[in-house]
Amino acid sequence: MSKIFFTILGLLIIFQLSAQELITYEVPGGYKYSAHNDDFTVLVRTPKGEWKDLFEYNVEVDLDTKSIASMAYFDFSGKVEVMIKKNNGLVNKVNIRPAILGIQSIVKGNTITFSLDKPSKLSIEIDGDRLHNLHLFANALEKNKPNPKDPNVIYFGPGVHQPNDQPGNVYHIPSGKTVYIDGGAIVKAKFFISDAKDVTIRGRGIIMQPERGVEIRNSKNVIIDGLTFINPSHYTVYGGQSNDLTIRNIKSFSSKGWSDGIDLMSCSNVEIDDVFMRNSDDCIAIYGHRWDFYGDAKNYLIHNSVLWADIAHPTNIGLHGDAEGKGNLIENITFSDIDILEHDEDDRNYQGCLAISASDNNLVKNIRYENIRIDDIQEGQLFNFRVYFNEKYSNAPGKGIQNLVLSNISYNGRPVNPSLLEGFSKDRLIQDVEINNFKINGELIQEDKTNNYVVKDFVQELKFK
Numbered sequence: 001m002s003k004i005f006f007t008i009l010g011l012l013i014i015f016q017l018s019a020q021e022l023i024t025y026e027v028p029g030g031y032k033y034s035a036h037n038d039d040f041t042v043l044v045r046t047p048k049g050e051w052k053d054l055f056e057y058n059v060e061v062d063l064d065t066k067s068i069a070s071m072a073y074f075d076f077s078g079k080v081e082v083m084i085k086k087n088n089g090l091v092n093k094v095n096i097r098p099a100i101l102g103i104q105s106i107v108k109g110n111t112i113t114f115s116l117d118k119p120s121k122l123s124i125e126i127d128g129d130r131l132h133n134l135h136l137f138a139n140a141l142e143k144n145k146p147n148p149k150d151p152n153v154i155y156f157g158p159g160v161h162q163p164n165d166q167p168g169n170v171y172h173i174p175s176g177k178t179v180y181i182d183g184g185a186i187v188k189a190k191f192f193i194s195d196a197k198d199v200t201i202r203g204r205g206i207i208m209q210p211e212r213g214v215e216i217r218n219s220k221n222v223i224i225d226g227l228t229f230i231n232p233s234h235y236t237v238y239g240g241q242s243n244d245l246t247i248r249n250i251k252s253f254s255s256k257g258w259s260d261g262i263d264l265m266s267c268s269n270v271e272i273d274d275v276f277m278r279n280s281d282d283c284i285a286i287y288g289h290r291w292d293f294y295g296d297a298k299n300y301l302i303h304n305s306v307l308w309a310d311i312a313h314p315t316n317i318g319l320h321g322d323a324e325g326k327g328n329l330i331e332n333i334t335f336s337d338i339d340i341l342e343h344d345e346d347d348r349n350y351q352g353c354l355a356i357s358a359s360d361n362n363l364v365k366n367i368r369y370e371n372i373r374i375d376d377i378q379e380g381q382l383f384n385f386r387v388y389f390n391e392k393y394s395n396a397p398g399k400g401i402q403n404l405v406l407s408n409i410s411y412n413g414r415p416v417n418p419s420l421l422e423g424f425s426k427d428r429l430i431q432d433v434e435i436n437n438f439k440i441n442g443e444l445i446q447e448d449k450t451n452n453y454v455v456k457d458f459v460q461e462l463k464f465k
Helices: 002-019
Strands: 021-023 040-045 057-061 067-077 080-086 094-097 106-108 111-116 120-126 134-140 153-156 159-161 170-172 178-181 185-187 190-194 197-203 206-208 214-217 220-225 228-230 237-240 243-248 251-253 262-265 268-273 276-279 284-287 297-309 315-317 329-343 354-358 363-374 383-387 400-411 419-422 430-440 453-455 459-464
Touching (some): 040 134, 067 228, 067 251, 080 134, 134 251, 284 297, 284 329, 315 329, 354 363, 383 400
Parallel strands (some): 153 178, 159 185, 178 197, 185 206, 197 220, 206 228, 243 268, 284 315, 297 329, 363 400, 383 419, 430 459
Antiparallel strands (some): 094 120, 106 111, 120 134
């Protein structure tokens, strides 16, 4: 009996050790000094293994202050131990967000240690400093890496890549291709997908300071997975009149004017999963017609993600559409299991962590926000739902907002501006709104407690549960 027991125990130990795996990536030589941030030293190891030193990248954040924060990343399975040293002083207090992860740390002097047993996207903030924080991305191990010798694979190996023979620093990707960017690669270019289908752009590499990260036009079945985007001039992912899009496990930083995260115009059948977006404009925006893109926007699932808007909206729906025609239908959109870490906007016209700005004859319907956790924000509103005419961007007011559900929403933080529901006219209404278990600092928003929200004209059938 004892022999069987110890045999099983030994096999379990061997299995556990084999399940522990850690992958780190070297930075290309030319970037070891120019891209390095010395605020923190970050080390990681499997339990009781050798410490591995990660490279800490500079990432510029916040349009108003142009602050320089830090970012590091690795891949793992099983369990890892993390050690972070603050290089310019002691640590009095550390905050590791999102809070829902419940990560407990130990602080000694200038050193923070904690363990991870699942992939996580973290902000480590010392003494309340959100502008010079450390972003740590602990990815799952990659599966089914493509073969670099496959003729349908465009491979970017370790090193720096920049197109020399194509104007505008653009890589054009045709149908049927898989772009693979290795974790030790930096690509200084935009990926452009136009009139194509069945395209995948994936890997653990970095797209550094492009005009836009990935631009998708009139295309179908496009996947973007696993990459990090550092300081594009404009959008991280820009999509127009395209269908069947999957955006998964991307990480994004931007700090310029109009440097939105993911902006999609007249796109349908979209899944955005497990992304981390820190942007100085809307993190995720869903529109109808804009510029040379036409059509409705339907069937979106945005889930398991972290959104950080240094200015503007974490989420925004409906501002642009076909005002000169019949408008667009924007429908069947769900935001689920989202952590919002910041919203800082002083212009009331662009406030709202959860925003629907129905304009340009758009009808916005069947929208769900569920299991949303909002941390302390600097300035703004928790939600802003309006059918309105925007003097700067609109050519007509929206047609309406219908069937809107907010369920299991929480905010913990300082007082913010009251949230807003406002229709435009008796035939351009907000209709059928259900608010279920929405808490502000632990207190339910209820119909008879209107200090936290304002209901203006042309709002019908607002229900609290």
